Each structure stands twice: as structure tokens, then as C-alpha cells.
Amino acid sequence: MAGPVPELEDRAMACAERLCEADRVLLASHIDADGLTSAAIAAQALERAGLPFETVFEKQLDADAIAAIAATDYETVLFTDFGSGQLDIIGEHEDEGAFTPVVADHHQPADRETEYHLNPLLFGINGASELSGAGASYVLARALAEVSDSEPAVAADGGEANEMSPSSSEPRSDGGTVVADAATTPRADNRDLAALAVVGAVGDMQASGGELHGANEKIVAEGVEAGVLETGKDLALYGKQTRPLPKLLEYATDVHIPGISNDESGALRFLDGLDLELKRDGEWRRWSGLTNDEKQTVASALVKRAVSSGVPATKIDQLVSTAYVLPEEPVGTELRDASEFSTLLNATARYERADVGLGVCLGDRDAALERARKLLRNHRRNLSQGIDLVTREGVTHEDHVQWFHAGDEIRETIVGIVAGMAMGNAGISRSKPIVAFAEKNDEEVKVSARGTHSLVRQGLDLSAVMGEASRAAGGDGGGHDVAAGATVPKGEEEPFVERADDIVGEQLS
Numbered sequence: 217m218a219g220p221v222p223e224l225e226d227r228a229m230a231c232a233e234r235l236c237e238a239d240r241v242l243l244a245s246h247i248d249a250d251g252l253t254s255a256a257i258a259a260q261a262l263e264r265a266g267l268p269f270e271t272v273f274e275k276q277l278d279a280d281a282i283a284a285i286a287a288t289d290y291e292t293v294l295f296t297d298f299g300s301g302q303l304d305i306i307g308e309h310e311d312e313g314a315f316t317p318v319v320a321d322h323h324q325p326a327d328r329e330t331e332y333h334l335n336p337l338l339f340g341i342n343g344a345s346e347l348s349g350a351g352a353s354y355v356l357a358r359a360l361a362e363v364s365d366s367e368p369a370v371a372a373d374g375g376e377a378n379e380m381s382p383s384s385s386e387p388r389s390d391g392g393t394v395v396a397d398a399a400t401t402p403r404a405d406n407r408d409l410a411a412l413a414v415v416g417a418v419g420d421m422q423a424s425g426g427e428l429h430g431a432n433e434k435i436v437a438e439g440v441e442a443g444v445l446e447t448g449k450d451l452a453l454y455g456k457q458t459r460p461l462p463k464l465l466e467y468a469t470d471v472h473i474p475g476i477s478n479d480e481s482g483a484l485r486f487l488d489g490l491d492l493e494l495k496r497d498g499e500w501r502r503w504s505g506l507t508n509d510e511k512q513t514v515a516s517a518l519v520k521r522a523v524s525s526g527v528p529a530t531k532i533d534q535l536v537s538t539a540y541v542l543p544e545e546p547v548g549t550e551l552r553d554a555s556e557f558s559t560l561l562n563a564t565a566r567y568e569r570a571d572v573g574l575g576v577c578l579g580d581r582d583a584a585l586e587r588a589r590k591l592l593r594n595h596r597r598n599l600s601q602g603i604d605l606v607t608r609e610g611v612t613h614e615d616h617v618q619w620f621h622a623g624d625e626i627r628e629t630i631v632g633i634v635a636g637m638a639m640g641n642a643g644i645s646r647s648k649p650i651v652a653f654a655e656k657n658d659e660e661v662k663v664s665a666r667g668t669h670s671l672v673r674q675g676l677d678l679s680a681v682m683g684e685a686s687r688a689a690g691g692d693g694g695g696h697d698v699a700a701g702a703t704v705p706k707g708e709e710e711p712f713v714e715r716a717d718d719i720v721g722e723q724l725s
């Protein structure tokens with residue numbers, strides 16, 4: 217049986233076989249939507265293979281974090297959604313015999329190799345757009361199902377309780393059950409985990425141009441086959457499951473529709489003119505609750521409005537994209553939509569509650585889900601307070617960039633989002649990138665930069681800006697052309713801005 221991504225199959229099998237040789241495994245993963253789904257996929261695959269394990273999360277896998285991992289008694293460590301970029305440091309511990317690393321990652325590898333290294337970039341697959349950390353973990357999970365299935369002796373060895381069990385709603389299966397079910401149910405081959413892999417990919421912004429590509433597409437196909445995913449063309453707006461209709465339209469700003477986007481009363485007037493039942497039982501209806509005819513009515517009117525107000529055809533095309541729906545989740549919940557699901561996970565990650573995000577991924581629909589929703593509400597409140605603060609206090613304009621310093625008034629984990637969302641407000645331009653500082657700790661400052669797609673088309677590459685300017689200031693950074701981040705020593709803010717201003721000036725000239 218071939219895995220979902222043939223190029224990775226041999227390496228995935230080697231990694232899976234190595235894991236099955238372990239008595240127990242330490243699973244270390246990144247704290248973000250992709251890292252959380254990676255960990256959830258790996259955790260379920262290890263559990264189903266009867267391998268005891270424990271999970272740890274890190275915001276950054278730095279030398280200290282790796283040393284702490286090396287100091288544990290674990291002899292086998294599975295890194296997911298990070299590890300490749302840190303193989304130089306990991307390798308030193310491996311050489312000393314501290315542990316054997318197994319890595320399922322999609323980031324640029326450091327200048328060092330290791331035997332059990334599963335990364336799309338090693339096999340000619342794009343790690344930024346075709347496979348995420350969760351995708352790599354899924355490929356490994358599929359291989360694990362096959363390896364543990366063909367070696368019942370290993371699968372049967374899963375009697376020891378492991379630390380994950382309390383937060384998992386899955387009943388712990390004994391090895392015999394795993395083997396017996398292998399031929400008939402999707403669960404036994406781990407295909408049901410494809411839904412989480414898609415949530416991770418979407419959370420890592422891999423659905424460029426509105427849909428997933430390459431290896432990701434193959435994972436989607438397996439999820440559809442397993443009945444855990446549905447795909448179809450739909451309105452490309454965020455919040456189709458949970459947002460009341462007027463808010464869905466008002467907050468949709470990727471494609472700006474004059475008189476609707478960012479316009480509360482305009483969005484209401486637009487809906488009022490549609491001859492549609494807008495409320496039911498006194499509550500605004502949501503997109504996910506509309507019939508197909510009703511959806512068609514809204515979508516057509518939206519396109520008509522866009523055309524008549526001069527929105528270019530290329531932009532209008534972007535109003536439709538592929539939706540990834542998790543049909544086993546209830547209608548009208550975040551969990552049913554891959555994009556809303558990943559936002560919920562990010563809300564837990566940004567407040568360092570990986571345990572909550574992981575619990576939700578593992579099926580906890582009570583305490584963990586309730587807590588995650590609370591974190592998301594809190595996150596949204598923090599964002600709107602941050603945007604108000606920046607708009608009120610204003611930004612400083614240089615020739616080519618604009619910037620502000622939030623000190624400790626905006627968390628460093630959200631200051632970049634705040635900066636991006638504040639662009640276009642009074643006094644904050646959309647024709648210059650915005651640079652935001654926030655305190656990280658006593659010695660360091662976090663810098664986040666955001667641009668617009670229009671600036672990127674003119675030559676802006678914030679990844680290069682943040683990398684160069686931060687290294688000149690004794691820090692480090694990088695990211696994407698339209699959004700990037702860095703960390704610099706405290707007190708280096710002004711020289712950083714000067715240098716960033718120069719580089720942006722060169723890029724846009």
C-alpha cells in the first residue's frame with residue numbers, strides 16, 4: 217500500500233520503523249496551529265501503534281530547549297513542525313548519544329543531516345506551499361499504521377499507560393484491536409487524521425490562491441475518501457460557520473467591496489435588499505445555515521455589487537475559493553471549517569495554552585473546547601484594544617516605513633497582527649510597510665512587520681528586510697515577503713528602523 221506522498225514513502229517507513237523500536241517516545245512540537253495539529257496527529261499515531269509517549273511544546277526550539285530534551289531519559293525523540301532548522305544543535309546531542317532524533321518537519325534544514333529526517337524539501341517538494349508540518353506528520357502517521365500493522369508484536373506491546381490518555385477522548389486501543397481493524401476501517405490506517413493535516417496546512421497559510429496544492433491535495437483526497445473531509449467551491453470569506461451574516465460581510469476585507477467591507481450599516485443595507493430571511497428565532501443566521509439557493513442569492517448579489525462598484529475582475533475571482541469542511545463536526549461550530557479551526561488553535565497557542573489546543577485536536581469537546589473559545593474571545597478583545605491603542609497614539613512616519621513601539625501594552629505574540637489590521641486607519645498608511653516593536657523580555661524586543669500585496673508586487677520583501685536589519689542590530693529574523701518578524705536586543709530599535717527604512721527604500725525604488 218502506497219502512502220499519500222510517494223516521494224516521501226521510503227523515508228517515512230524508515231522513520232516509522234525506528235519509532236516502533238523505541239520503548240517510549242518523547243514528542244516535541246511547535247506551538248502554533250500547524251505544530252498543534254502535528255502533535256495531535258503524531259500522538260494519535262503513536263497511541264494507535266501502542267507506543268507510550270509524552271508530549272512537550274516549545275515556542276522556539278533553541279539550544280536551551282534542545283538541551284532540556286537531551287537531559288530527559290527519553291532515548292527516542294520525535295520532533296514535529298520543527299527540528300530540521302535545528303539539526304546542527306540536535307546533531308551534537310545525537311553524537312553524544314543523548315537521544316535518536318526522528319524529525320517530521322517542513323522548514324529549511326540546517327547544514328547537517330540525520331538518518332530519520334522526514335522533510336518535503338529533501339525530496340523536491342515545496343515546504344512552504346505543498347506540505348506543512350502537520351502534513352509531514354500525517355505521512356509519518358500513515359507509515360506508522362502500516363509498520364505497526366505488519367508487526368503485531370510491536371502493536372501488542374502497548375499496555376503501559378501513557379501521559380496523553382487523560383486528555384484524549386479516544387478509547388485506548390490495545391494492540392489486538394489495532395490489528396483486527398486494520399483491513400476495514402479508515403481509522404486503522406490513520407487516514408482519519410487527514411482532517412487535522414488540512415487544518416495545519418491551512419493554519420500555515422498554505423492554501424494560496426484559495427486552495428491547497430501538491431502533496432497537500434493528496435492528503436485532502438485521502439481525507440475525503442475516509443469521510444473526514446469535504447471540499448467544494450464556496451464564498452472565500454472567513455467565518456462562514458460562526459459569524460452572523462452581516463459580520464461575515466462587513467469583516468471580509470481581502471477583497472474590498474465598497475459599501476460593504478468595513479461598513480456595518482452598508483453590509484446590513486445590502487442584506488436587507490436581498491429578500492432573504494435574515495434572522496431566525498431572533499438571531500442572525502449564518503452562512504453555514506443557508507440553503508444552497510440562499511447562498512446563491514447572496515453570492516450573486518455580492519458579485520454584482522463588486523462589478524458595479526468597479527472591483528477588478530481578478531479580485532472578483534478571489535471571492536470564490538475552496539472550502540475545507542470537517543463533516544463530522546457540528547454545523548455552525550469553528551471546528552467544522554478548517555480555517556476557523558486553525559484560528560481557534562492559534563488563539564490557544566498565542567497564549568501559551570498548547571495543552572488546550574492539543575486537547576481540542578484530540579477530541580475534547582468539553583473543557584478544552586470551552587477554554588479554547590474563551591481564549592479566542594479574549595484574543596479578539598486584545599486585538600481590538602491593540603488596534604484602538606495604535607490608532608489613538610499614532611505611528612511615526614519615516615521616508616519608506618512607519619513604526620510604533622507598544623512597549624508592554626500589546627503582547628509580542630499579537631503585535632504583528634495588530635499592526636497589519638491597523639493599516640488603513642486614520643494616520644496609518646497602506647502605502648508604506650508598518651514596523652511594530654513590543655517588549656519580549658528584559659533584554660529583547662520583538663519586531664513585527666506587515667506590508668500589503670500591492671507593495672509586494674512593487675518589490676517589497678519584508679523577510680529580507682527583517683533578516684538584514686535584525687542581524688545588523690545583533691538579532692535575527694525572517695519570514696515572508698508580506699509579513700515577517702525579528703528579535704533584537706533592547707535599545708537597538710532606532711538603528712533598526714533606520715536600516716529597515718533604507719532597505720525598503722531600495723526595494724521599492
Ligand SMILES: [Mn+2]
Nearest residue numbers: 250297349420
Ligand atoms: Mn509549520
